Structures are given as C-alpha cells and as structure tokens.
Amino acid sequence: xxxxxxxxxxxxxxxxxxxxxxxxxxxxxxxxxxxxxxxxxxxxxxxxxxxxxxxxxxxxxxxxxxxxxxxxxxxxxxxxxxxxxxxxxxxxxxxxxxxxxxxxxxxxxxxxxxxxxxxxxxxxxxxxxxxxxxxxxxxxxxxxxxxxxxxxxxxxxxxxxxxxxxxxxxxxxxxxxxxxxxxxxxxxxxxxxxxxxxxxxxxxxxxxxxxxxxxxxxxxxxxxxxxxxxxxxxxxxxxxxxxxxxxxxxxxxxxxxxxxxxxxxxxxxxxxxxxxxxxxxx
Amino acid sequence: xxxxxxxxxxxxxxxxxxxxxxxxxxxxxxxxxxxxxxxxxxxxxxxxxxxxxxxxxxxxxxxxxxxxxxxxxxxxxxxxxxxxxxxxxxxxxxxxxxxxxxxxxxxxxxxxxxxxxxxxxxxxxxxxxxxxxxxxxxxxxxxxxxxxxxxxxxxxxxxxxxxxxxxxxxxxxxxxxxxxxxxxxxxxxxxxxxxxxxxxxxxxxxxxxxxxxxxxxxxxxxxxxxxxxxxxxxxxxxxxxxxxxxxxxxxxxxxxxxxxxxxxxxxxxxxxxxxxxxxxxxxxxxxxxxxxxxxxxxxxxxxxxxxxxxxxxxxxxxxxxxxxxxxxxxxxxxxxxxxxxxxxxxxxxxxxxxxxxxxxxxxxxxxxxxxxxxxxxxxxxxxxxxxxxxxxxxxxxxxxxxxxxxx
Numbered sequence: 001x002x003x004x005x006x007x008x009x010x011x012x013x014x015x016x017x018x019x020x021x022x023x024x025x026x027x028x029x030x031x032x033x034x035x036x037x038x039x040x041x042x043x044x045x046x047x048x049x050x051x052x053x054x055x056x057x058x059x060x061x062x063x064x065x066x067x068x069x070x071x072x073x074x075x076x077x078x079x080x081x082x083x084x085x086x087x088x089x090x091x092x093x094x095x096x097x098x099x100x101x102x103x104x105x106x107x108x109x110x111x112x113x114x115x116x117x118x119x120x121x122x123x124x125x126x127x128x129x130x131x132x133x134x135x136x137x138x139x140x141x142x143x144x145x146x147x148x149x150x151x152x153x154x155x156x157x158x159x160x161x162x163x164x165x166x167x168x169x170x171x172x173x174x175x176x177x178x179x180x181x182x183x184x185x186x187x188x189x190x191x192x193x194x195x196x197x198x199x200x201x202x203x204x205x206x207x208x209x210x211x212x213x214x215x216x217x218x219x220x221x222x223x224x225x226x227x228x229x230x231x232x233x234x235x236x237x238x239x240x241x242x243x244x245x246x247x248x249x250x251x252x253x254x255x256x257x258x259x260x261x262x263x264x265x266x267x268x269x270x271x272x273x274x275x276x277x278x279x280x281x282x
Numbered sequence: 283x284x285x286x287x288x289x290x291x292x293x294x295x296x297x298x299x300x301x302x303x304x305x306x307x308x309x310x311x312x313x314x315x316x317x318x319x320x321x322x323x324x325x326x327x328x329x330x331x332x333x334x335x336x337x338x339x340x341x342x343x344x345x346x347x348x349x350x351x352x353x354x355x356x357x358x359x360x361x362x363x364x365x366x367x368x369x370x371x372x373x374x375x376x377x378x379x380x381x382x383x384x385x386x387x388x389x390x391x392x393x394x395x396x397x398x399x400x401x402x403x404x405x406x407x408x409x410x411x412x413x414x415x416x417x418x419x420x421x422x423x424x425x426x427x428x429x430x431x432x433x434x435x436x437x438x439x440x441x442x443x444x445x446x447x448x449x450x451x452x453x454x455x456x457x458x459x460x461x462x463x464x465x466x467x468x469x470x471x472x473x474x475x476x477x478x479x480x481x482x483x484x485x486x487x488x489x490x491x492x493x494x495x496x497x498x499x500x501x502x503x504x505x506x507x508x509x510x511x512x513x514x515x516x517x518x519x520x521x522x523x524x525x526x527x528x529x530x531x532x533x534x535x536x537x538x539x540x541x542x543x544x545x546x547x548x549x550x551x552x553x554x555x556x557x558x559x560x561x562x563x564x565x566x567x568x569x570x571x572x573x574x575x576x577x578x579x580x581x582x583x584x585x586x587x588x589x590x591x592x593x594x595x596x597x598x599x600x601x602x603x604x605x606x607x608x609x610x611x612x613x614x615x616x617x618x619x620x621x622x623x624x625x626x627x628x629x630x631x632x633x634x635x636x637x638x639x640x641x642x643x644x645x646x647x648x649x650x651x652x653x654x655x656x657x658x659x660x661x662x663x664x665x666x667x668x669x670x671x672x673x674x675x676x677x678x679x680x681x682x683x684x685x686x687x688x689x
Contacts, residue, residue, distance in 0.1 A: 012593060016481045023478060024496045030561065031499065033522055034511045045520055053522075098388060106385045114389060121400040125672060127622060127645050128665045131410060131652050132403035135417060141290040152399055155392065185384030214504040216625045217645075221653055232506040236629055239510060246514055253507045264502050268495050271502065275566060276573040 038062055038251035045246050062251035072238060073227060074255075081230045084149045084219075085212040089205045092156040097201060099155070100163020101193050105175065122157030126218075134221055144224045159204050162277060166200050167193070203274040206267055213260055231256045291341070291353055295333035297398070299360020303329020304390040307368065312383025314373040319382070321371075322390035325364065332363020410662035411438060418656060431659070438663035453664060455638050456647040457671075460621060462548065463643060466556050467563070467620040468613060474564050476609075479571030480601060494572060498565040505562060509629035512558035513538065516630075541636035549640035551631050559626055563619070567612045574608040575601070610683040617675050621668070624649065644668045 040055040142148035178188045216232040223229045235256050242248045264271055307325025308318035336359030344352035415431040422428030445454040482493050515522045516537040524534035535543050543550035586600050624645040633642035652661035
C-alpha cells in the first residue's frame with residue numbers, strides 16, 4: 001500500500017462518510033419499514049392516529065394468518081422454488097464446467113465458430129423467444145409442470161465464458177499425466193478438472209440460485225396451478241387476495257425475501273464477487 | 283391416446299434419441315478408431331430416425347398389454363437402432379485412437395440442444411410476427427401458421443410505425459414509456475453509482491466491505507418483493523412517503539393511482555417505479571465500479587497528487603477516463619436490463635394509471651398480448667421491434683464510448 005492521507009479530520013472525508021451513511025439508511029429503510037409493518041395489526045396500519053414507523057404493539061397475527069391458511073400449501077411452494085433453483089444450479093454449473101473445459105483445453109475444427117454460435121444464441125433477449133418457447137413446452141405437455149422450468153435452461157453462456165477463462169490456467173501436464181495413467185476423458189474431467197474449480201463453481205452457482213429463486217415472468221407464463229407455482233408468482237396471487245391488508249402483504253413479502261437474505265448474509269463475499277464478475281465479463 | 287400426448291411423445295423420441303445418438307456414438311467410433319465427428323452426425327441421424335420408427339413400433343405393440351408402461355418404454359426405442367449402428371460399424375485396425383470422442387460427444391449434443399431449443403424458437407418468433415396467430419386455433423400444417431391463423435404480412439409493423447388504431451397507440455405509448463424509463467434509469471444510475479463507488483473506494487478496507495454488503499442487499503431481493511415493499515411506501519393513505527409529506531405540511535400525492543399527478547410532464551407513477559427500480563438495481567453497477575476502481579494503479583493518483591491536483595480534479599482527469607471501459611459495459615447492461623423491465627411494473631401498477639397506461643412498458647405489452655389476449659403474432663412483432671431497439675442502442679453506445687481506450 002502506498003501512503004494515503006488517512007487523517008479523518010479533513011472536512012471532505014467527514015462529508016464522504018456522511019453521504020455513505022445516509023445512502024446506507026436509504027437502502028435499509030425500505031427493508032426495515034417492511035419488516036416492522038409485518039408485525040403491525042391491520043387496525044394499527046389503517047388508523048391515521050397510529051401510523052408510526054415502529055409498531056405500537058408487536059403482533060404475529062399476520063404470520064399466523066399466512067402460515068395457517070388452508071388454501072395456501074406453503075411448504076409445497078417452498079419445495080417448488082428450491083427444486084427449480086437447485087436443479088438449474090446443478091445442470092448449469094456442470095454444463096458450464098464441462099464446456100468451459102472443452103473450449104479451453106481442446107483444439108478442434110470450427111471451434112471459434114461454435115463458441116460464438118453458443119454465445120450468440122444466448123444473447124437473444126428472452127422476451128423474443130418466450131412465445132415460441134411456451135408453444136414448444138405446450139407441444140411437449142410440459143406447461144403447468146415444474147419440469148418446464150428446467151427443460152429449456154441447461155446451458156448458461158456467461159457460465160461457459162467464465163469457466164473457460166478459469167480452465168485455461170489448469171496446467172496441461174496434469175491432464176497429460178492422467179492420460180498416460182490410462183484415465184479416459186470423462187474420468188479426467190470428473191476426477192481432476194471438476195475438483196479444481198470448486199470455488200468458482202460455487203460463486204457461479206449462487207448467482208444461478210438467486211436469479212432462479214427470484215424469477216417471475218417465465219413461471220408466471222407456464223405455471224397455472226397453485227401447487228406447482230414458485231414463490232414470486234404465489235406472492236402476487238396471495239397479495240392480490242389481500243389487497244386491503246397491508247400487514248399480511250408485508251409478512252408474505254418477508255417470507256419470500258428472507259431465505260435469500262440468509263444465503264446472502266452467509267455467503268456475501270462470494271455473491272458480490274460473482275455479480276462483479278458477471279458485469280466485467282458479461 | 284389423445285392427439286396432444288401422442289405429439290408430445292414423438293417429440294420426446296426425437297430429443298432423447300437424438301441426444302443419446304450424438305453423445306454416445308462418438309465414444310464408440312473413437313474406440314473403433316473411426317472419426318468421432320462422423321459418428322456424432324451418424325448417431326444423430328440414426329437416433330432421430332430409429333427413435334420415431336422403433337418408438338412407434340413399441341407403442342403400438344405394447345400398449346394393448348401394458349398401457350401405462352408402453353409410452354415410457356417407447357422413449358428408449360431409439361436405442362434399438364443405435365445399438366445396431368454401434369455393433370455393425372467395423373473397427374479400423376490401421377488408424378490410431380485419437381481421443382476426440384469426448385469433444386465430439388459433448389459439443390454435438392449441445393449444438394443439437396441449442397439449435398432445436400434456442401435458434402429454432404428465434405426463427406419461429408420472426409415467423410410469428412407475420413401471422414395473426416392464436417394457440418387455440420388449429421391453423422396450417424407447418425407450426426400452425428396459415429389456415430385459421432392467416433398471414434398478415436407487414437400489417438403489425440405498419441401499425442406500430444404509424445400508430446394507427448388502438449393497438450398502434452398502445453404500442454407507441456409503451457415504447458415512449460420504455461424509452462423515458464430507460465433514459466432516466468441510465469442517467470440517474472450513473473450519477474449515483476460512479477461518485478458513490480469513488481467514495482466507498484476511498485474508505486478503509488474493512489468499512490468498504492461493510493458498505494458494499496449493505497448497498498448490495500436490494501440486488502439479491504426478489505423484484506416482486508421489492509414491488510410490494512415500494513407499493514406500500516408509495517401507498518396513498520398509509521404509505522411512508524405520504525406520512526412524511528403530511529408531517530411537513532405538504533399535500534399527499536396518489537403516486538400510483540392519480541393519472542394527472544406529474545413532475546415536469548413525467549407521470550408520478552412512472553417516477554415511482556423508476557425510484558423503486560433504481561433502488562433495487564444500483565448496487566449491481568456499484569460493485570462493478572468498485573472492482574474496476576481497485577484496478578486503477580495508485581501510482582497514477584499519487585503522481586497527480588504530487589502535482590497538486592485537488593480531489594475533484596483527480597476525479598475528472600484521472601478516475602473518470604480510467605473508468606471509461608467499465609462505463610461502457612455498465613451502461614450497455616443497464617440499458618438492456620431496464621429496456622426489459624417487467625416484474626416491478628406488473629406488480630406495482632399493472633401498467634396504470636390512466637386510460638392508456640402511463641407505466642405500460644414494452645414487455646408488459648408483449649406479455650398481455652401474448653398470454654392474456656392470445657394475440658401471439660402481434661406480441662411477437664412487438665418483441666422483434668424491441669429486439670431491434672436493444673441491438674441499435676447497444677451499437678450506438680459502443681460507438682460513442684469506445685473511442686480512445688488507451689491511456
């Protein structure tokens with residue numbers, strides 16, 4: 001580190017910290033407001049005299065209403081979201097590693113052309129292909145089915161890109177040594193290459209998980225029955241039935257935001273690094 | 283068996299047998315010292331053909347005896363033809379093994395998958411834009427186009443260009459809204475994130491991580507959740523914002539409902555969704571800028587400091603030019619993503635308020651036409667226009683920001 005002026009008394013440094021703290025407050029207040037509101041009773045929210053930032057009396061009635069609602073199979077919905085996100089994480093991390101490896105470590109004819117074919121097909125905006133994709137799923141009888149959420153997303157261009165950059169650094173000697181020992185190419189990939197990229201695959205996997213957990217438009221189109229829907233779609237459906245009751249709306253929102261928030265708090269360095277990578281490479 | 287489930291079955295035969303064919307055949311060819319790429323192509327063709335032939339054979343033979351199991355077993359029909367191919371192909375004693383089976387056996391299935399499930403839908407989308415198509419009508423033999431789903435030529439594109447009729451007006455309104463939304467989001471995002479990133483970068487390592495973690499929170503939050511959070515904040519009677527306005531003696535605004543409320547001609551509802559979108563999205567660019575700022579060599583700044591440059595001069599003459607490649611990337615990404623905004627608006631305002639929809643954006647227009655009104659031809663045409671807009675905007679930005687990269 002070179003010598004930086006670290007005297008905190010300079011007025012412009014104080015101003016910087018002030019701005020940053022105000023920014024943090026603006027970022028956090030909507031969360032706090034939502035969480036606090038989820039503990040307010042309906043009567044307290046609608047009465048102008050009791051509309052305060054903090055709840056006057058803490059109540060769990062909003063949560064108990066949601067958790068005991070017989071029309072809402074909440075455990076099933078959580079399972080759906082976890083299923084869709086996990087399956088996509090597994091397939092996309094594996095295919096990204098595999099094709100990152102193939103495009104980094106093998107020479108074959110039309111390699112560049114094929115690589116750009118892959119990248120180009122995945123840069124097409126989703127809104128353009130979503131109508132034919134829906135019609136294809138209709139033909140496959142996969143609409144209104146969780147499998148439809150994972151059938152069309154086996155590959156991830158960014159993942160292949162990222163993994164290729166990473167795989168280039170794996171020494172060829174290591175692979176050749178394994179070949180001499182008689183391992184076949186699949187064994188080399190599974191036993192030697194894959195274990196080396198655990199950290200980067202985890203970073204990428206977290207990104208895939210978050211984006212699938214939060215996905216809204218595609219599940220909204222293909223999942224019609226309550227039992228097969230994922231959390232964001234259920235949230236709008238549920239809150240549309242409780243438009244008048246903001247406390248319940250906020251409690252339901254908290255229930256879908258919380259799991260990801262926990263993942264983020266545990267793995268925040270990896271999450272942030274992954275997103276930064278996606279911008280630089282993407 | 284109903285027609286639709288039979289169609290589904292033939293498609294499964296196609297995909298499964300094709301996939302097995304082009305992934306395993308190269309390995310077998312490799313073992314017999316034959317060109318695995320030839321094996322991939324042969325395996326694909328044999329797999330697809332035998333999948334249809336043997337799949338149908340198994341289905342018709344077994345379905346009287348085992349009605350439930352027959353369709354499952356027929357999925358493996360392609361294996362019969364493929365096994366024949368694998369067994370019959372003679373080994374080549376002269377040539378050496380070349381280990382290319384692995385590459386051919388992985389790349390070919392991927393190309394097969396992408397061609398059938400990405401490129402083909404793309405071409406289909408372009409074709410749809412010229413037909414009055416609804417999935418409920420039977421239509422012609424090829425993809426249901428023609429017949430009851432008639433060819434309409436450039437009708438949709440002419441309508442969008444001229445803005446004639448209700449559809450034309452709706453489209454032009456949503457295009458204008460999307461452009462305003464994108465322009466404001468892009469400008470405000472850059473104004474917030476670049477200075478903020480510079481400030482965060484100037485703090486010590488530990489605090490930097492903390493700030494970055496907090497600012498990043500909204501990015502990972504579900505946009506549907508964000509829509510409800512901000513919907514409550516902007517709520518006319520009970521919202522945080524109007525409580526604040528009331529407490530300082532100002533008149534509350536019906537942010538999301540009042541079509542006449544506006545600020546400098548921009549509807550209040552559009553401003554509300556822009557604020558919510560910015561709040562959710564700014565952390566993403568912020569993180570990219572922080573990463574990029576850490577890559578600027580300290581020696582450059584130190585040299586400028588020795589020459590007596592003020593912090594402001596440092597920012598404008600060193601930092602900003604050095605950030606230029608990053609600004610290009612982030613602005614392209616921001617334009618692309620805000621052009622495709624949907625979740626927030628669909629939940630917060632459903633495109634309203636107002637008769638024609640002051641916050642209706644292109645993707646909402648596409649979604650409603652395709653999946654509510656079942657006018658998929660029109661929706662596809664709008665999607666094509668949106669695609670062209672995104673492509674042109676990306677090219678323009680690249681041209682404007684690309685010059686003079688070397689410093």
